[in-house]
Amino acid sequence: MRSIGISTLRRLGNIINEAIDEMEGVYATAEMPLPSLDAPFNPADPAEALLQTTIVEGATLNIMAAASQLSATVASPVVSALHASQAYHISACLRAASEVNVVEVLREAGPAGLHANEIAALSKTDPLLLARILRLLAIHNIFREVKPNVFANNRISSVLDKGKPSKALFENRDNRLTGTSGLAALVECFADHNMKGVAMLADTMLHPKEGELGFNRAYCTTESLWDWLHRPENVYQLQRFDIGFNWSDLPAGSVLVDVGGGIGHISLAIAQKNPGLRVIVQDLEDTIKDSKIYWNENLPSHVESRMVDFQVHDFYTAQPVLNAAVFMLRHIIHDWSDELVVKILRHLRDAAQPTTKLVVIDKILVSAARVPDPGEEAIPGSIRPSAQAPLLPNWGVGKAEVYYHDVSMHCILGGVERTLEQFVEVLAKGGWKLSRCLGDESHCGNSS
Template sequence: MQSISTLRRLASIITDSVDSMERVYASSGMPLPSLDEPFNQHDPGEALRQDPEVSNAVKNIMAAAAQISATVCDPMRLVVDTSRAFHLSSCLLVASNLDVVEILREAGPKGVTAEDIVAHSHVNPNLIARILRLLATHHIFREVSPGVFANNRISSTLDKGKSSSVLNSNRADRFIGSSGIAALVEQSADIGGKSGVYLADSVVNPDGVLPFNLAYRTEEDFFAWLHQAENSYNTPRFGVAMQGTAATEPSDLIFRGFDWGLLPQNETIVDVGGGIGHVSLTIAKKYPHLRIVMQDLARSIELSKGYWGDNFPEHISKQMPIKDAAVFLLRYVLHNWSDNQAQVMLRHLRAAALPTTRLVILEKIVPFASVEDSEASRTKDIAGAFRPSAKYPLLPNWGPATADLYLYDLTMHVLLGGVERTLEGFWDLLEPSGWKLVEVHHCAGSQLSHLVAIPV
């Protein structure tokens, strides 16, 4: 009876959450975006997903639906299916490599056959149909009639925004000007996927060799390998993929935490490991009185010069030394490194810091899958540290509704030996490095947080 009672509670959570979403969309006079229609980032209905009531309802629906499925399924079938889930990422990589989304966009809602999709390549159409059918079974693409496929809301997010003929003739620049989502998916499914299958081998490796190094048979770390001359395709793809991480978040996310507007005229922000600088560019455009200094590997800096030259050329001349930094900005940087390696970086920044310098870290804070004892936590007195958890019988972390946090964590490990940290993990990282964590801003509508530390 307890299981049936739990199912009823979970079903009630779904019903209540659907009622909440229906109320918000009805009061706004907008329909919920259809799964069968291509994604439109300018659709006001999509913007409503950032409404706190809607975003909370979405998490509850996703968590409850997944928990119901796990409760009623055949457990042996589920665990075997999970062991084969790698096929999904491989199929996404195929679809992006072959520009399937762009071909289907040009074909329209009636779709086209697999034969038409591969008409200008030497790919087996029967295999492509099987690949797309697997994805459509997971609600990525639609099989509108037997063997005929079309885009839907999910698949269309992979659109690079160019014609299939242009993409076919100029592979080198295929991601330039795109949202970055396709680049991010390819990067994850390609290098991340090939590395991930070596996780089990790496775990038992006595030398602690990372899955990436086993997969690619190299002793170089990921970033050194990425910037080799033979990786002329992977390097720019990675840069655009990092831009894609921002595309998955609200456009004003950088302004939902630390208040950049409080910095005085001509203060310097050092964007450490900022890639092409798409985030700090956003800050510079809103607060042009601030100076931005980019720090990254040589190839990334060269790419950033072109990016800033295209988007904010008048600001390039304002580059300054970092002897007087008001803020060290680290967005998605510390998660690239183990604690020992990250502490080396943090100590260098501490040595260069003024007493008034702030360290602003933009990363995801991993919650536990169990109930936390907030009173026993060392971080309980940090301003903004508290974060609500899901109500019983949901998992406290909302389960699969937040699964991307944990997938990202393992991606960091297999490629770099990095880690997505709990709040206590950040405390343990910062304290021995000469920094004190003083503020946490959990960004509304996002899993990203701003952590603010001061020198000690």
């Protein structure tokens, strides 16, 4: 045997064992058991809060990364490649289960579960096919097969619960996602538009057409996703689709412009904690109508005192607000190519005062390779922890979500999840300087 191979296996195993010791220590001190995979997720369980502690979060990342790398090291590479090529089955089956409200039906059935025949009867779908779908998910630890063809929720499946009676979901499909946490809607969207668009990735690379994305080819349209979603026949899809900055340092009366802010739920949360802040929510006309309703329902005092304004605005046109303390772009930049982002940033720069700050809330993509420490030249807050060897320095699959998003952004919108260097470059082209990074996903660029 090659000693280096055994050494790597042992090191990965040791990382897992050490992480388990850390987690068990935290739970033993608290005299609580770790939440069970077999039981539905309960956000009110005090044991859940322990999973958010720094020690347990770090241990969790190490376990996820080491377990994945250990499996990849010992498994047949042929089997691994074949499994990877068929991972789309998980996405498709997860969406199917959510669309026919399996989670809610099983929640009402309780821990004993329900036979596939009874689950399928409510949605008038094929019970044999539904059992096969749920079984595939169960072998990936989503749902539980408690007896042959009898399924129950578990920790993972239960987070997709829309929180409504199953009867109401079946009777009013158009509004089944309204008033929910949004997680089921997000999962369905990822497993629908994103999966179909990403399926065309190789096609658009090998046979490119000017301006055509994977989304365009999948849906046989020349429209952008945003224009397509606003078609009258796509109302349901639009509905489904649809911080680290010290705001208290801003003087009372300072203006926050929530650019492309949707209904303004983030700026509303900021205003709730900083009532002296004036807010301007900017978006397209249909969205602004919804934004007014949302603010009237959730922060009427800000509306009544005229501390919030709503503007129909296209961020590819000149920015009308010239006295802003802060322009905020939350999950906007990753939707667009560098060329289009520069246009957005330039309009904001032209309207900025010398003291205006730009807050960009987005993910930072980190290389899977180890890079030298930049030392004193590093942008404050930009240095991220690195996983210990032999783990991938970015924790690999432990933080895979942003890498999934990156490919989806390309195929669906022509956008990109950017590395720190890419943020610096695109901000500079737009007239801004990245001065510091805050938290896991926030960027604050000062005007230059």
